Amino acid sequence: MTESGAQLFARLEARRCLKDIEPRLFPEDGGPNHGEVVELYGPEGTGKTELLYHLLCRCVLPVASGGLEVDVVFVDTDYSLDMLRLVSILDNRLSAARSAGSPSAAADEAVLRSCLSRLLVVHCSSSSQLLLTLHFLETTLTSRPGLALLLIDSINAFYWLDRSEGGASFARQEEKLSKCAELLGRLLRDYKITVFATCHAIRRSYSGSSSASSSSSTSSFASTSTTESDKPFLCRPWQRLVTHRLLCSKQEAPKNMAATAGGSKEQKTRQVFTVSTASSSSSSKTKTFRSSSYYVTDGGVEFIGPNTKVS
């Protein structure tokens, strides 16, 4: 294939490395390197999309406000991107950064616009469209050297459609996602971008009920980090791409809290989300782990303390 000088330059010029995108999520010195894939895995309502917003904000915010100032592509296969929520998080971060400095609110609006213009959103409604869109994004990648992050929410959105369409043959069922994964692999090698993708759990976690019946187990989830429901289920080519796997979970809100709350506005304990990361970096063959917890507030994700252990 022919390649113009500008394209070659965009391809080979070092894109921003996102190793420091969120140190609190990854093992020490184990952030995602150039061309690595991070999977956020968990059942509904465990803060996967919220974490994506957090990372997205970190990337598009200007350096002065604690951001990285890089371009981001958000591939929305679930139609889950809530722009209003994203803007409110950005707003919060900007005003927090502003209180330290000086400027006015009018300038903030302009900064917000410039942040949002660093974001590209693509909506896909089938896996073949996803594949074609990834092909198309290659031209976007060549034209925007500032583009360093690709977010996919979620990678398994078309899982059941593909399974059904593929008929009896397992290879055909997985064909499209495999092709997407292969293409993504090539884009990662050629353009050195970083990918974060969410993956929904497709099986109900039974760990909760089993621990309830067997009286011996005391802590509900810390011990059962990889239960049956957490097993990767997507096709092999995708599994091979993933170097970091973030398991998302939330601590169940105490039942009596919800019951006593009523209509009154009393202070309730906040829901705590936990994410445990397993990284297998390319340099060392060993796996490293880290777990951290956070609240979700109006201003987005707020990590709890510097400690890595959750009691």
Place this chain on the structure above:
Amino acid sequence: MVVLREGMCPGLEEGLVRDLRAADIKTVEDLVSSDMEELAQKCSVSYKALFAIRRVLLAQHTAFPVSGADLYEELLSSTAILSTGNPSLDKLLDSGLYTGEITELSGGPGSGKSQVCFGVAVHISFHLKQSVIFIDTTGGFTASRLLQMLQTETRNTEEQMEALQRIHVFRLFDVYALLDCLYSLRGGGLQQASVGGGSVKAVIVDSVSAVISPLLGGKPNEGMSLMIQVAGVLKTMAKDFNVAALVTNYLTRSGGGEVQPGLGVSWSHIPRTRLLLERVDKAAVFSPSSLRSATLIKSSRQRCHIRAEFDLKWWSRSEDTSSSRKRKLEETDS
């Protein structure tokens, strides 16, 4: 999957399609993913021509990236928040149903799911003067109940009829009919329904679980795929036409015994906002009460597990309670 046909784009002629097929290139995806140089040799066509074809096909079938700034601008001008007509529900939902999103009501039998749907439909058609699509899959829809609700709003029969005309009802009892209906609505039916009066602002499916749950027993792949298709068309319709989608779901009990919305984990990601409706049982009272409680169990805007009580009679302040209700209404107005 898009099969290659002649005339899809300039340069893609019958002979070339045949040659491509011989080289095992049958779909647009195949063509786009294949090595252009190799393929040009195999089909004895110039590399340049083939590359041009690839580019056009790609542009035809890709989803285009939109700048976040533009998307936000568009969203600000197009998003509407539709009040449900009930202040306590509105409070839970952060002032109402948002267009472009799916909101789910889950609850057991008699928890008031359908009544809330009726109330919302009446409120949108009468007060907001917008059209509503009501898809009834359980046979539970009764026009007389809607009329009853409207009668408490106005005594003017003409106004009542106008409001009723803005509610378009579809009665379907299986998932294929539902998909057909949703696809045809997305493919232009929504604009047609908008002709008489306001534009369609809400699509209500009561209930979505009634047509989907029978599928989940047999062949899992097929059932799941149909479920995701229903979800997909609802989501794209909500986004593209700026309508609020309101669906109802039943409840199941998990292995641990706690109540959870039905249709399993794959569905659980679909609605953006979810309310759990329950009866409020006061042990002493045995007469059926219209008091219900709603708990917010999923939301990206508000803290979850907020609970509020509301009265189903709110939408139809029936004769015996009308005076007290009216007083309450006046209080809230002033």
